[in-house]
Amino acid sequence: MPRKKKARGKIKLKTHKATSKRFRLTSTGKLVRTKGSKSHLRRHKSKRTKRLLAEMLPVEGAGIRKRVHRLAPYLSKSSAKPIARSGGATK
Numbered sequence: 228m229p230r231k232k233k234a235r236g237k238i239k240l241k242t243h244k245a246t247s248k249r250f251r252l253t254s255t256g257k258l259v260r261t262k263g264s265k266s267h268l269r270r271h272k273s274k275r276t277k278r279l280l281a282e283m284l285p286v287e288g289a290g291i292r293k294r295v296h297r298l299a300p301y302l303s304k305s306s307a308k309p310i311a312r313s314g315g316a317t318k
Contacts, residue, residue, distance in 0.1 A: 250282035250295050251283070252302055256290050261284040 250260050262280045269277060286292055296302070 228252070240286055240300050242301055246295055246298040247302060250299065250302065258286040258295060 250258055253259055265277075265280050269312055272280075284297070
């Protein structure tokens with residue numbers, strides 16, 4: 228009995244999950260990123276510094292935008308802010 232031939236089409240691209248967690252698209256189509264240094268050692272940082280770390284920065288370089296689009300081709304415009312992850316007690 229002959230095997231069925233698979234329908235050939237476009238190959239689905241796999242999203243690089245770390246990239247999709249770090250970058251977002253705004254409703255106007257700008258690529259924005261989160262800042263680092265937010266995960267630990269926060270109790271020694273001032274309130275102002277911690278507040279400034281919550282901001283998202285637009286990605287300026289065309290090369291980086293191109294690379295992010297290649298790594299995460301299906302990056303959605305739906306959520307412009309990533310999930311806020313607070314790590315434990317802060318004083």
